[in-house]
Amino acid sequence: MTNLKNYLSLIERTGIIISITLFVFIFINCKEASIEPIFYGSLQGKVVDAETNEPLYGASISTNPASSSVTTDYEGKYKIESIPVGNYTIICKKFGYEKEQISVSVLEEYETVAMLFLHKSEAVINPPSMPQNSEPVNGSTQNEVKIILKWTSGVNNQNDSVYYDVFLYDALSTDCRKVGTSLRDTTLEVTDLKYNHVYFWYVEAFDNYSNKTRSEIWNFKTKVPPLNPILFSLMIDNQYDIYSIDENGNDKVEVIALSGNELWPRYNNEKRFIAYCSNYGWSAEIFIKDLKTDLTTKVTNLPVSGYHNNGFGFCWTNDGGGLVYPYYDKLYKVDINGFNRKMLIQAPADRNFRESDYSPIEDKIVVLTVGINQYDSEIYLYDQSVDTLKLLVDNLPGIIERPSFTIDGKNILFTRDISGYESLDGRQLNSHIFVMNLTSMEIKDISVNKIDGTNDLNPRISSDGAYIIFNNVVNNNNKQPDLVIMDLMGRQRRVITSGGIMADWK
Known part of the structure; x- marks a missing residue:
């Protein structure tokens, strides 16, 4: 028994020693394998x-x-x-x-x-070849204001892809605009060019390595604008310029665009001259543009002015040699060269002349007079042969405006707000176009097909006397006016363009 106890005691002591040895070995080895920090x-x-x-x-x-x-x-x-x-x-x-x-x-x-x-890289230093062989041919005159530009250009020596930027500018402007960007094709259509203008253009060719080559500068001229029958004022960038279109609203041409408001454009009988009012200076004056020479001259020294008049209401004489225009309570006539200004007649007491139109066949002028309030309006016929004013339309409820003759001089057109609404700000609710026979004095409403909530305004007879051109606009003025055509019976109403006002048709 004693021997057994001694044997077990030996084994126990031996196990303890082995455990201690293993612990020390593991501790030493773990210390040697520690991970260094990374910075x-x-x-x-x-x-x-x-x-x-x-x-x-x-x-x-x-x-x-x-x-x-x-x-x-x-x-x-x-x-x-x-x-x-x-x-x-x-x-x-x-x-x-x-x-x-x-x-x-x-x-x-x-x-x-x-x-x-x-x-x-030395392998890509060669740029694309210079663009050349322009179309239109350099210095040519084109028949349209929408033109296809063409050119040719070879690739560089590495047969790399070539791209094109196209630049165009008007001869009258220093602004050069990019009309084509990173094109792969050598053809580009440009639109909205101006009539009778010289344009310069060039092409830059470049590759994937940003190597560039520029063509020479080419030029072409666009055609002379068509002599459209319809003139009107149109607001562009917060000012009115003058444009023309044909009877269907096509071939829109910018005719006059200066730094002021250009209003009330009127052809003379031969359509060589356009008279218009502009506030280019301090006041609204009449200017004439000669379409043959492209020259513009100032005609008046006394402005077109008066109650509720910011530059309209003048007319050509029926021989085309002069202009008649209102200046407060006086009606003046002046030659187209600005000479021989003459007062024709004075308005009734406390009234101003505001609008006028000359008879095509007689020395008679239909005029609109107004009082201090815009709705205080009357239409008269001024007969120069006897120097008298004849009242045609009395001061009826609602605003009366825009008297003008028909082609034969036997009728006049005018507008009246039949709602009778009278507001100091001049707002109208239901303006209709009327035709008055100057012999029978019969008045006919031809706005019977007008849309409710709109006004028919600014009527003028067409060059053949068969149609009337006028504005139709919603009565809250929250939408730009439409320029509309209808026959003398008020039928066949159709919109030909939007935004144009104060139209003339010769």
């Missing part, structure tokens, strides 16, 4: 063209030893965050450039900055 910094910089110093977008940045791969932004900048400290080789590549690499050291918690300069 980080960052790497950033910029990539530029070595010749131009321009930043390069889209260059790829990598490192050796490997870390992160990034590309440069539009400023040519790059950044690699949290890169382990150590020595690296930065490798930079961009299509069309030689590969560049530099050595840097990244330090703990430090931003290492490295700038790289790339040189263009």
